[in-house]
Structure formats: structure tokens, C-alpha cells
Amino acid sequence: MRDIVLQVNHLAAAYRKNTVLHDVNFTVxxxxxxxxxxxxxxGKSTLIKTLLQLHPALSGEIRFYQTTYQKAKDKIGYVPQRGSVDWDFPTTALDVVTMGLYRKIGWLKWPRAKHKAKAYEALEKMGMADYANRQISQLSGGQQQRVFLARALVQDADMxxxxxxxxxxxxxxxxxxxxILKELKKAGKTVLVVxxxxxxxxxxxxxxxxxxxxxxNYGKTEVVFTKENIAKTYGGNMRWMGEEEQNVVHSVK
Structure with a gap:
């Protein structure tokens, strides 16, 4: 039980009166x-938002590290969809990454030199050190995504x-x-990616x-990611790379 970091039982969520998630059960x-x-x-994005209390649940139980999200949130990092962020907000890449440290700094305190240094180190790891003082609105989509990932990394979360x-x-x-994600896994971190x-x-x-x-279905990729399971998930007509290529999907129509 010690290695269970997330347990979800009978989770349901809706937008207005439309049910988006129902009877969701899994253990990570x-x-x-x-x-x-x-x-x-x-309901992929809705699932993440509901787990992180960014969207209300209709019913169900969510346990992080055998406790509530509120008690475990310091262990959790989040990178939202890039399209949901106001990239015109006047701030630099370094400031965006430093925001990831505010729980440790304190919301009413100014970041100190050591905090800026840690944020810069995270930018460097993502190959964005040269853009530290660049306004985020001036960055390309890929560069913006690297900055947001650096902000998550600087939190040094467990999940x-x-x-x-x-x-x-x-x-x-x-x-x-x-x-970077594979490095996190190697370091014992837990990562869930839409x-x-x-x-x-x-x-x-x-x-x-x-x-x-x-x-x-949920589990090890080599077991779960099969032609039959993907057909159950997507329905419709699928074109495959070939029956002998380990049931790898070529495209979904």
C-alpha cells in the first residue's frame, strides 16, 4: 500500500447537466x-482538473498519498494546456518559473536571489536559459511550453x-x-500525461x-495498449500498421 500515490473510486463529474465522467476507478x-x-x-482534461479540485466532482473519492488533495498538494505539480494560459500577461520567462516556488517563498514575500537561481537552473535544464528575461508573449509555442514545464520542475514535486x-x-x-519526463520517472517521481x-x-x-x-482499461502499456482495448475506447473504423507489428495504431478516423 505504501507505493500507492493516487486512488480514485467511483468518480463522476459534469459540465452543466452533461455528465463527462462516470464511475471512474483506478490506482496509481x-x-x-x-x-x-x-x-x-x-473527459481527459476534466479528469485531471477534477482530481486537482479545479473542477467539482459530482461524487466519488480521491485519495493522494492516503490523504486528501488539500493535505497532499505540496507534493503535486501541474502543467495546464498551453491554450488555457494568458500568454499576453506582461512577465518574463524567469518570473513565470519563479511563480512555481511561491508555496515555498510565501505569497506575500518577494523571491530572493536563491529562488531566482533555482528558477534559472530549471530554465537551463529545459534549454531556455538564454530566454530568461524575454517576455513570454515573445516566445514561440514550443518555448512557452518549455517555460511552463520548467515552472513545474522547480516545484520539485513527487507527482x-x-x-x-x-x-x-x-x-x-x-x-x-x-x-525530462523519463528522468522524473527514473528519479522515482510519478507522472500522468494527457x-x-x-x-x-x-x-x-x-x-x-x-x-x-x-x-x-489501465495498466502497463505492454499489456493494456492492444488493438482490442483501443477499439473499445475509440470505436469507429481504425487503420493499423499491420497485424504483425504488435497491434500498434497507425491512425484513428
């Missing part, structure tokens, strides 16, 4: 890198939730982000959650 163990995949409207961090980024940024590209699931994640308003 420490040190796993999980891809959350499913069709558009499956990270990331909502589509690879959407709209260039290939180099995608490789850089995945390298992901859209089925072709890279087997390469990127050791665990996968197939979600379509409820959890269709």
Missing part, C-alpha cells in the same frame, strides 16, 4: 509514467499532472520534454490509461 503507483489517451470529449504538453510543439521540444498521439504511446509511457468518460 509511485514511479510510473502514464499516458492518458482517449477520443475528443472523453506531476500534464495536460497535453506535446501539442503544438516542434520535434526538438517534444524530445526534450519526454527526456496525450493525443497513439503512435508514440508505446515509446513514451510505461503505463497507459484508456479513457472514454470512464476508464476502459
Amino acid at each position: 503507483r509511485a514511479g510510473s509514467l502514464t499516458g492518458i489517451v482517449g477520443p475528443n470529449g472523453a 506531476y499532472f500534464m495536460d497535453e504538453p506535446l501539442v503544438g510543439v516542434d520535434a526538438a521540444t517534444e524530445r526534450a520534454i519526454m527526456a 496525450h493525443h498521439d497513439l503512435q508514440t504511446v508505446s515509446e513514451y509511457f510505461d503505463h497507459v490509461m484508456l479513457l472514454n468518460r470512464t476508464v476502459i
Whole structure:
């Protein structure tokens, strides 16, 4: 039981009167890198927001580290969808990353030199040190995503939730982000990532959650990520790379 870091039982959530999630059940163990995949409207982003109390739950139980989110939140980092952020806000990349330290600094206190240094180190790790004093509105989409990931890293959390961090980024940024996520896993951190590209699931994640308003299946990628399970999740017609290529999805129509 000690390695269980998240337990969700019978979770449900809705927007207005439309149920988005129903009877969601799963358990996450420490040190796993999980891809959350499913069709558009499956409730992937809503799931993360509900777990982190950014969206109300209709029912169900959520336990982080055998306690409530409020008591465990200092152990949790979050990277929202890039499209949900006001990138025109007048602030620098370094300031954005420093914001990730405010729980440790204190909301009414100014960051000190050691905090700025830690934020700069996180930018450096993401290859963004040269842009530390650049306004975030002047950065490309991929650069903005690197900055937001640096803000999450500087929190030094035990568990990270990331909502589509690879959407709209260039290939180099995608490789850089995945390298960092795999480093986090290697360090014993737990990472859950909303992901859209089925072709890279087997390469990127050791665990996968197939979600379509409820959890269709969840577990080790090599066991769960099969043609049959993906068909249950997505429905419709699928085109595969070939029956002999370990049931890897080529595309979903």
C-alpha cells in the first residue's frame, strides 16, 4: 500500500447537466509514467482538473498519498494546456518559473536571489536559459511550453499532472520534454500525461490509461495498449500498421 500515490473510486463529474465522467476507478503507483489517451470529449482534461479540485466532482473519492488533495498538494505539480494560459500577461520567462516556488517563498514575500537561481537552473535544464528575461508573449509555442514545464520542475514535486504538453510543439521540444519526463520517472517521481498521439504511446509511457468518460482499461502499456482495448475506447473504423507489428495504431478516423 505504501507505493500507492493516487486512488480514485467511483468518480463522476459534469459540465452543466452533461455528465463527462462516470464511475471512474483506478490506482496509481509511485514511479510510473502514464499516458492518458482517449477520443475528443472523453473527459481527459476534466479528469485531471477534477482530481486537482479545479473542477467539482459530482461524487466519488480521491485519495493522494492516503490523504486528501488539500493535505497532499505540496507534493503535486501541474502543467495546464498551453491554450488555457494568458500568454499576453506582461512577465518574463524567469518570473513565470519563479511563480512555481511561491508555496515555498510565501505569497506575500518577494523571491530572493536563491529562488531566482533555482528558477534559472530549471530554465537551463529545459534549454531556455538564454530566454530568461524575454517576455513570454515573445516566445514561440514550443518555448512557452518549455517555460511552463520548467515552472513545474522547480516545484520539485513527487507527482506531476500534464495536460497535453506535446501539442503544438516542434520535434526538438517534444524530445526534450519526454527526456525530462523519463528522468522524473527514473528519479522515482510519478507522472500522468494527457496525450493525443497513439503512435508514440508505446515509446513514451510505461503505463497507459484508456479513457472514454470512464476508464476502459489501465495498466502497463505492454499489456493494456492492444488493438482490442483501443477499439473499445475509440470505436469507429481504425487503420493499423499491420497485424504483425504488435497491434500498434497507425491512425484513428
